[in-house]
Amino acid sequence: MIIPTVSSLLRKIAAPPIPAAREWARGYTGAAGPMIDLTQAVPGYPAHPELLNRLAIAAGDAAFARYGDIAGDMALREALAADMARIYGASIVAADVAITAGCNLAFTMAMTALAGPGSNVLLPAPWYFNHQMACAMLGVTPRALPCGAEAGFVPDPELAATLIDAGTRAIVLVTPNNPTGAIYPPEIIARFARLCRDRGLFLVLDETYRDFLPEADRPHDLFADPAWRDNVVQLYSFSKSYCIPGHRLGAMAAGPAVMGELAKVLDTFQICPPRAGQAVLSWAIDGLRDWRDGNRDLMAGRAAMCRAALEQLPGWRIDALGAYFAYVRLPDDAPDANLVAQRLAGECGLACLPGPFFGPDQDRHLRLAFANVEASVIASIPDRLGLLPG
Numbered sequence: 001m002i003i004p005t006v007s008s009l010l011r012k013i014a015a016p017p018i019p020a021a022r023e024w025a026r027g028y029t030g031a032a033g034p035m036i037d038l039t040q041a042v043p044g045y046p047a048h049p050e051l052l053n054r055l056a057i058a059a060g061d062a063a064f065a066r067y068g069d070i071a072g073d074m075a076l077r078e079a080l081a082a083d084m085a086r087i088y089g090a091s092i093v094a095a096d097v098a099i100t101a102g103c104n105l106a107f108t109m110a111m112t113a114l115a116g117p118g119s120n121v122l123l124p125a126p127w128y129f130n131h132q133m134a135c136a137m138l139g140v141t142p143r144a145l146p147c148g149a150e151a152g153f154v155p156d157p158e159l160a161a162t163l164i165d166a167g168t169r170a171i172v173l174v175t176p177n178n179p180t181g182a183i184y185p186p187e188i189i190a191r192f193a194r195l196c197r198d199r200g201l202f203l204v205l206d207e208t209y210r211d212f213l214p215e216a217d218r219p220h221d222l223f224a225d226p227a228w229r230d231n232v233v234q235l236y237s238f239s240k241s242y243c244i245p246g247h248r249l250g251a252m253a254a255g256p257a258v259m260g261e262l263a264k265v266l267d268t269f270q271i272c273p274p275r276a277g278q279a280v281l282s283w284a285i286d287g288l289r290d291w292r293d294g295n296r297d298l299m300a301g302r303a304a305m306c307r308a309a310l311e312q313l314p315g316w317r318i319d320a321l322g323a324y325f326a327y328v329r330l331p332d333d334a335p336d337a338n339l340v341a342q343r344l345a346g347e348c349g350l351a352c353l354p355g356p357f358f359g360p361d362q363d364r365h366l367r368l369a370f371a372n373v374e375a376s377v378i379a380s381i382p383d384r385l386g387l388l389p390g
Contacts, residue, residue, distance in 0.1 A: 013136050017129050017357040024345035032349040032387055036377055038368045039351050041178065041324045045298065045374075047243035048291050051284055055247070058276035068272040070263060072099025072251075075282040080236075080251055083285050087210075090223035096253050098262065099278060101270045103208050103237035103250030108134040109265045110233050110252060114202045115140040115169040121204075122163055122171045124155045126327075126358035126365070128178045128206075144359055145171070149319040153182040153327065157191040161199075170202040170233075171195070175219070176209040179358045179367040181303075181322030183213065189220040196231055202258075208237040208250075209323035211292060212299050229255025238281055240324070240371075241292055247277040299324070299371055305378045306370040312382045324371035327355075329364055334388070336363045343389055350384040 005011070021039045028035060046052075058064050071077065077094040084092045100106040107130070115121055117139030123131055125144035135142040145160050147153045160171060171192060175184035189205070196203040203222075210219055222228050234253040239245035254262065306326050310318050315331030334340055337354035345351040352369070355362030370378055 007137075009137055009139060013133050017353060021341060021345065021351055021353055021357075024342045025349075025351045027346045028349050030349065032384060033380070034349070036350045036373060036381065036384060038370060038372055038381075039353055040372065041240065041369045042245060042372050043240055043243040043295075044302075044372045045243065045295070048284075048288055051242060051244070051280055051288060054280045054283065055244075055276060058279045061276070061279075064275040064279055066275075068275045068278070070266040070270070070272055071259075072097070072273050073275065073278045073282070076278045076285075079282045079285040084223070084253065088218060088221070088223040090221075091226070092223060092253065095259070096229070096255070098252050098254075098259065098266060099273045100250045100252060100266075101273045102248040103206070103235055103239070104130050104134070105248075105269060106235045106250045106252045107131055107204075107206065108138070109262065109269055110204055110235065110254075111135055111138055111140055111170075112265050112269075113258060113262045114204070114233065118167065119169045120165070120167045121169055122160055123359075124153075124172065124174060124177070125360065126153070126179050126355060126362050128174055129357050129359075131172060131174075131206075132359065140169075141167070143168075146361070147180075147182070149329070153177060153180040153320045154184055154188055155192070157188065157195050160192065161195055164199055164201070168199075168201060170204050172204045172206065174206040174208075176212060176323035177320075177325075178208065178323075179325055179353070179355075180320035180327040181325035182320045182327075183322050186218070186220040189222065193222055193228075193232065197227075200231075202231050202233060204233045204235065206235040208235065209240060210236065211241040212296050212323045214300070215293070215296065230257070231255075233258060238277075241295070242281065242284055242288070243295075244277060247274055249273060249277045249281065302370055302375065302378060305375050306368070306381070309378055309382050313385055316385065319365065324369055326368040326370055328366050328368060330366065337366055338363070340388065341366060344384065347389065348384045348387040350381065 077097045081094045120141035122145040132142045236251045238249040317329040320327040341354035353367045355365030
């Protein structure tokens with residue numbers, strides 16, 4: 001008997017990181033108190049009660065049990081386009097927007113449309129592991145664009161220019177960044193846009209955590225130039241902003257040439273995004289704007305608490321912090337990050353992700369997703385880290 005094997009591309013990819021890290025916590029006895037789970041970027045507060053009420057009603061509406069438009073229901077596309085126009089001070093219309101079944105799927109579909117087997121894309125490293133995994137599954141080589149702590153983990157366009165070759169199809173930027181929390185300055189984003197235009201590449205801009213930027217800051221001015229539609233693809237997630245990650249809704253913005261080809265991918269990968277959530281979000285974008293802004297302030301407060309807490313620890317260093325994440329460097333005398341993360345989870349009751357999950361040369365860092373937990377739990381993080389065996 002010949003036993004078949006799964007895809008050779010899949011066999012080369014590591015196991016999903018978050019379940020792997022949570023497995024380390026199975027042996028925890030509870031000696032230090034309840035488990036603190038800082039592995040996954042999950043809003044640490046509930047969705048607005050009116051949003052949940054409307055979701056319940058929409059889920060029971062037979063109209064939303066039917067298929068919808070492959071690019072998403074028009075009401076939500078129009079509402080999101082209007083919100084983007086307000087945020088970026090630019091002309092953005094519903095035709096520029098497609099709704100997706102989550103932002104991870106948006107990225108995978110974008111890579112399917114923009115790249116292909118044998119090509120490569122540049123990912124800022126440390127990278128978001130699902131981006132690396134999605135590229136590898138598609139036969140697209142994810143090439144590291146190294147970002148160092150000395151530069152605040154902000155990528156360098158000049159370095160990127162030296163990494164481009166004949167097979168490069170796109171440069172990916174993630175801001176605010178996952179895993180580091182770094183916020184890319186508008187001028188850096190503009191320089192990457194010029195580089196991509198000059199070299200005939202797509203710029204894929206993942207702004208999942210955009211709604212947690214400082215209030216007065218416009219993320220960038222790319223949309224002010226109508227030429228953005230030629231080679232810019234923007235990704236967005238409703239999961240964090242509206243506390244509905246389980247409803248799997250994201251979005252992408254692109255010009256007509258990309259959207260025309262993307263329709264084939266949308267129809268194949270998702271047929272249509274979940275419809276009850278779309279119906280509610282078309283109201284929530286304007287109806288919950290003040291609540292959404294309040295959550296941005298709440299997260300800024302948690303970020304400040306996390307910084308203050310971590311600064312108490314001798315030998316530990318905060319190399320970047322923002323949005324949902326703190327990216328911290330281990331003390332010089334600590335073991336490597338994988339071993340530290342395993343010990344923290346199994347012995348100290350604190351689950352987090354080690355740097356090697358986010359790419360090469362990260363074995364001295366941990367990612368702490370502090371947005372998951374309330375202020376009282378954030379205050380206890382130094383005590384848990386202090387329990388780390390020598």
